[in-house]
Amino acid sequence: MSAAFRFDPVELPPACEALRVEVREFIAKELAAGLWVPNSDFGSHRSAAFSRRLGARGWIGMTWPKRCGGGERSMLERYVVTEELLAAGAPVGSHWIADRQSAPLLLRYGTEEQRLAFLPGIARGETFFCIGMSEPDSGSDLASIRTRAVRSRAATRSPAPRCGRAMRTSRISRSPSCAPRQTRRTAIATSAN
Numbered sequence: 001m002s003a004a005f006r007f008d009p010v011e012l013p014p015a016c017e018a019l020r021v022e023v024r025e026f027i028a029k030e031l032a033a034g035l036w037v038p039n040s041d042f043g044s045h046r047s048a049a050f051s052r053r054l055g056a057r058g059w060i061g062m063t064w065p066k067r068c069g070g071g072e073r074s075m076l077e078r079y080v081v082t083e084e085l086l087a088a089g090a091p092v093g094s095h096w097i098a099d100r101q102s103a104p105l106l107l108r109y110g111t112e113e114q115r116l117a118f119l120p121g122i123a124r125g126e127t128f129f130c131i132g133m134s135e136p137d138s139g140s141d142l143a144s145i146r147t148r149a150v151r152s153r154a155a156t157r158s159p160a161p162r163c164g165r166a167m168r169t170s171r172i173s174r175s176p177s178c179a180p181r182q183t184r185r186t187a188i189a190t191s192a193n
Contacts, residue, residue, distance in 0.1 A: 016080050023084040026057070030090075038089030046093030048128070054085075054092075055125030060099050064107060069120030098122040102129035 012020075030036060030050070039045035054060050062078040064070020085092050103122050106115055121127030 012076060012080065016074075016076050019077055020080050020084060023059075023081055027084065027088045027090065031088075036091045039091070040089050044093060045089065045091045047091035048094045048125070050091045051095040051125035051128070053125070054095070055123055058123075060095050060125050061103060061119065061123030064103065064119060064123065068107070068115050069123035071123075094128050095122065095125055097131055098127060098129040101131065 030053075031038070036045075036047055036050060051060065058071045058073075059081045061068070061070040062073040062081065063075055064072070066072050099122060103119055106118055110118075118127060122129075
């Protein structure tokens with residue numbers, strides 16, 4: 001192995017190591033009570049009740065301001081909790097998008113009214129968010145979007161022909177807080193002149 005890729009072990013502060021012990025004890029009690037079964041697919045492994053229990057411990061929104069329901073804890077503490085939950089195969093899927101994607105956007109770009117309306121519920125493990133993408137094979141950054149137009153007879157008769165396909169991500173169709181709705185899957189066909 002090249003010396004360029006060699007990293008010295010990092011020692012976490014004592015508070016982080018104590019938190020690690022606390023999280024492991026919490027997980028052990030959860031498993032002993034049979035409240036969930038470990039699963040390594042955190043994206044599909046979800047439990048709203050588990051998220052509420054994490055929220056009650058202050059383990060969602062850990063680094064956010066207290067006025068928004070957060071704990072004003074360090075990123076290292078958040079890392080420790082996340083690492084232990086994922087290593088244990090905990091059902092973090094219900095709150096994952098809200099805690100890791102939607103809430104940071106609200107903190108940075110949302111109005112104060114939006115922050116106070118959504119963030120405390122997310123931190124309590126009661127409010128969940130979903131994200132949806134509209135193109136297959138795009139991933140979360142939409143970098144690989146491809147479009148095409150196909151001339152068809154239907155396109156000349158209908159203002160919005162159903163010739164496209166859509167894909168929902170983050171398992172929105174199975175999320176308890178994002179109830180499935182009728183999805184309008186349409187594409188605009190253009191003619192090449």
